[in-house]
Amino acid sequence: MGPTMTEERTKARPAPAPPITEVDGNGHDQQSIAEILDVSKHKLSSVRTKTLTPTERWMQYLGFPLGILVFLGLSYMPTPAGLTVAAQTVLACFALALVWWITEPFPPYLTSICLLVLLVFRDVQPMEKVLGVLGMDVIWLNIMAFVLCSILLKTNLAKRLSLHLIVRFGKSALPLLFAFMVIQLGLAPLIPATAARTIMTLPFMLVAAAIYGSTVARPNKFGKNLFQLNLFGISIFSSGFMTGSTCNIIAVAFLLTMGNTKVYYTDWMFAALPVAIIAMLAAWLIGPLFVFPLRGAQTKPVLTGGITEVAGALKEMGPMSWEEKKGAIIFLMVVFLWCTDRWQMGWFGFEIDEAMAAMIGVVLTFLPRYGVLKWNEADIPWHLLIFSCGAYAGGLALQDTGAARWAVGSLFDALHIGKDVNFWVVYVAVVTIAAYSHYLLTSKTMRTIILIPFIIGIAQQFGFTPLSLALPAAFTLCWVIGLPISAKPNVILFSTGQYTVLDNLKYGFIVTTIAVITLIIAGFTWFRFLGITP
Amino acid sequence: MRQYLSARMILPVCALAASILFLGAPSEAVEIASLTEKITVDSSGAAKVEMTVMIAKAEPGTLLIPSSFKTAENLKIDGLPDATVALVEKEGIRAFAITAKEPPSGKQAIKLSFVAPGFYDWKGEKLADFGNRSMQYRFMNTLPAKVQSYKLDLMLPAGFVVNTVDDSQPKLTSKSPAPPYQIIRNGDQYGITIKASKLGVGDYSMVRIRFKDGSKSMAFLFASLALGGFYLVGFRDTVRPPDSSPAKPGDGNK
Numbered sequence: 001m002g003p004t005m006t007e008e009r010t011k012a013r014p015a016p017a018p019p020i021t022e023v024d025g026n027g028h029d030q031q032s033i034a035e036i037l038d039v040s041k042h043k044l045s046s047v048r049t050k051t052l053t054p055t056e057r058w059m060q061y062l063g064f065p066l067g068i069l070v071f072l073g074l075s076y077m078p079t080p081a082g083l084t085v086a087a088q089t090v091l092a093c094f095a096l097a098l099v100w101w102i103t104e105p106f107p108p109y110l111t112s113i114c115l116l117v118l119l120v121f122r123d124v125q126p127m128e129k130v131l132g133v134l135g136m137d138v139i140w141l142n143i144m145a146f147v148l149c150s151i152l153l154k155t156n157l158a159k160r161l162s163l164h165l166i167v168r169f170g171k172s173a174l175p176l177l178f179a180f181m182v183i184q185l186g187l188a189p190l191i192p193a194t195a196a197r198t199i200m201t202l203p204f205m206l207v208a209a210a211i212y213g214s215t216v217a218r219p220n221k222f223g224k225n226l227f228q229l230n231l232f233g234i235s236i237f238s239s240g241f242m243t244g245s246t247c248n249i250i251a252v253a254f255l256l257t258m259g260n261t262k263v264y265y266t267d268w269m270f271a272a273l274p275v276a277i278i279a280m281l282a283a284w285l286i287g288p289l290f291v292f293p294l295r296g297a298q299t300k301p302v303l304t305g306g307i308t309e310v311a312g313a314l315k316e317m318g319p320m321s322w323e324e325k326k327g328a329i330i331f332l333m334v335v336f337l338w339c340t341d342r343w344q345m346g347w348f349g350f351e352i353d354e355a356m357a358a359m360i361g362v363v364l365t366f367l368p369r370y371g372v373l374k375w376n377e378a379d380i381p382w383h384l385l386i387f388s389c390g391a392y393a394g395g396l397a398l399q400d401t402g403a404a405r406w407a408v409g410s411l412f413d414a415l416h417i418g419k420d421v422n423f424w425v426v427y428v429a430v431v432t433i434a435a436y437s438h439y440l441l442t443s444k445t446m447r448t449i450i451l452i453p454f455i456i457g458i459a460q461q462f463g464f465t466p467l468s469l470a471l472p473a474a475f476t477l478c479w480v481i482g483l484p485i486s487a488k489p490n491v492i493l494f495s496t497g498q499y500t501v502l503d504n505l506k507y508g509f510i511v512t513t514i515a516v517i518t519l520i521i522a523g524f525t526w527f528r529f530l531g532i533t534p
Numbered sequence: 535m536r537q538y539l540s541a542r543m544i545l546p547v548c549a550l551a552a553s554i555l556f557l558g559a560p561s562e563a564v565e566i567a568s569l570t571e572k573i574t575v576d577s578s579g580a581a582k583v584e585m586t587v588m589i590a591k592a593e594p595g596t597l598l599i600p601s602s603f604k605t606a607e608n609l610k611i612d613g614l615p616d617a618t619v620a621l622v623e624k625e626g627i628r629a630f631a632i633t634a635k636e637p638p639s640g641k642q643a644i645k646l647s648f649v650a651p652g653f654y655d656w657k658g659e660k661l662a663d664f665g666n667r668s669m670q671y672r673f674m675n676t677l678p679a680k681v682q683s684y685k686l687d688l689m690l691p692a693g694f695v696v697n698t699v700d701d702s703q704p705k706l707t708s709k710s711p712a713p714p715y716q717i718i719r720n721g722d723q724y725g726i727t728i729k730a731s732k733l734g735v736g737d738y739s740m741v742r743i744r745f746k747d748g749s750k751s752m753a754f755l756f757a758s759l760a761l762g763g764f765y766l767v768g769f770r771d772t773v774r775p776p777d778s779s780p781a782k783p784g785d786g787n788k
Contacts, residue, residue: 105769
């Protein structure tokens with residue numbers, strides 16, 4: 001094609017690589033802690049290139065025509081009953097984008113822009129609606145999240161707290177990953193907003209990843225494990241508590257109003273939390289051992305002096321500086337607003353949305369003289385925000401045109417559930433469809449509204465108790481881990497550039513499958529003991 | 535005060551007032567268990583209409599069924615022995631007046647069929663972007679007899695497809711577990727079905743769709759395939775390892 005093709009044969013990756021200082025006996029890069037924690041070298045906002053493996057090159061080469069074939073196949077087939085032409089077209093456009101996001105013939109942000117263009121020119125949605133996604137709260141929250149994250153990184157507060165965590169648990173990778181899981185488990189009942197939990201822990205993930213050699217410039221398997229395990233922890237532990245997410249509360253309300261069954265906080269927790277913990281323990285073991293295996297030196301910090309240097313660096317930091325204290329005050333104020341949302345109506349007469357709470361923090365952050373950051377110091381990965389916009393626009397179009405609803409309904413119809421069907425056949429089908437439906441429906445609330453009344457209806461139709469089917473299905477509502485666009489935490493963590501769409505698809509699918517199997521086994525055993533299933 | 539003057543309030547009041555003029559005092563003695571309208575639009579703009587009515591309660595005399603149609607050609611009635619039917623209008627309220635020796639029982643399905651000329655104005659309706667056209671149908675119960683269940687099947691001429699559903703009554707909201715309407719297909723004909731229940735006097739059910747020619751562009755198909763082909767040819771060096779790329783003159787100056 002041209003002399004620049006070798007350069008084009010790359011994937012979008014943020015930031016230039018830091019200089020390598022030493023190579024250890026095993027051939028692994030060893031860097032000083034000062035270099036590793038120099039955040040100016042790991043900017044999320046710049047795009048860098050990466051040499052591809054032969055498999056990735058073939059995927060990239062074949063991905064473009066494959067995407068077009070999938071698009072044409074879905075567009076040109078006769079419109080099925082139940083589907084408008086706009087819904088059929090959005091399915092085709094989204095499938096094309098999904099193939100391109102996975103195979104990456106274009107960088108993800110360019111595929112997203114292509115999707116936006118297609119949605120308008122293929123007559124799916126009007127331009128105003130498609131472009132309006134950039135103004136959505138999730139995108140604003142994403143921007144504000146990266147500013148807040150920059151506060152902790154710039155003031156060295158993230159470094160201080162992460163070094164504490166590493167000194168305590170970070171001698172090797174598995175205990176450190178476990179420590180992050182425990183943190184997410186602890187935060188889940190306290191802060192219902194999953195995005196808030198993500199933003200709170202993101203700076204620590206970034207520093208911990210850097211100490212294990214996974215930077216935005218050179219993401220490694222530790223980073224893939226760390227960021228995705230945190231994502232799974234944030235989502236799956238939310239299912240362990242009735243207050244873990246709004247969708248859980250909506251599901252409980254449906255059970256009460258349509259199924260005449262009251263579910264108490266402890267009923268939910270005793271049933272769901274063990275399932276969530278088992279699924280997460282499996283994810284913690286399977287990721288670092290099989291999916292993205294960490295071997296030898298990959299399980300240790302990439303430091304010339306090992307963990308003792310981390311301890312030394314922590315000691316060198318001395319007491320907290322005034323800048324750190326200011327950063328901590330702003331951050332804690334935002335966390336306070338996130339944690340107290342349920343009481344704010346009584347205090348202020350209105351409720352502060354999580355994006356607005358973050359925005360208040362950002363106002364204080366940029367205040368001249370008293371703030372802690374200047375605009376240029378805020379590290380905002382715009383290319384990945386554009387990716388999120390395209391993905392969200394696609395997801396919303398799937399929802400608005402009824403395509404997602406049709407696809408979920410078609411799955412249930414395909415089961416041909418008859419009158420004399422065995423309860424366990426229905427149970428397995430219901431929890432499986434409920435869990436995997438997050439690949440189609442990007443809104444947890446919408447998924448709850450579509451699925452739970454439908455499942456209560458199925459239970460009533462076949463003479464089962466609504467609780468036996470709808471409650472286990474409700475436990476899966478928060479398991480939104482399969483795609484970078486499945487929920488706000490997914491968008492935020494993907495924006496770090498530490499893993500690809502394919503990585504997320506692979507690990508997310510495996511963990512979803514493990515969680516579904518755990519839920520099915522729980523249905524036969526634990527839920528029976530609790531009186532949920534017959 | 536303004537909310538009391540909204541269309542939602544005014545329409546039933548007007549309908550009730552008109553129906554009182556039409557019939558005298560509202561009667562509770564007539565109740566329609568179900569009313570189904572199947573409207574098939576043809577390419578001339580005329581619509582073939584099949585209406586099926588199940589009566590829950592009736593009284594001797596003329597039975598009135600609400601109508602949204604101004605004209606009904608070739609109007610026929612079936613399912614009720616020795617019955618006659620006519621489209622009548624008084625004070626802007628239209629209804630099918632059915633006269634029979636015996637009042638219909640709940641088990642009898644009364645079937646009306648007719649042709650409504652000029653149902654869709656092909657020339658008058660402006661063609662929108664991407665070849666879209668708009669079509670709306672509204673059924674309002676203008677009579678005191680309550681319609682317990684209402685169903686509409688609106689079928690487009692062969693070759694046309696429903697692109698989007700712009701509005702409906704009952705409405706689809708973010709809290710609706712299932713939409714009140716569904717896209718249907720009968721052979722090569724596409725259409726939409728919508729259901730409503732408990733339509734009292736002044737209550738209505740409606741649907742507004744955008745539809746267009748269902749034929750697919752062959753030019754777009756071949757252009758897309760050609761684009762894929764060009765990529766395979768033009769980007770074939772993508773699969774070559776980076777170090778085996780042939781050096782081009784001037785590369786060293788980059």
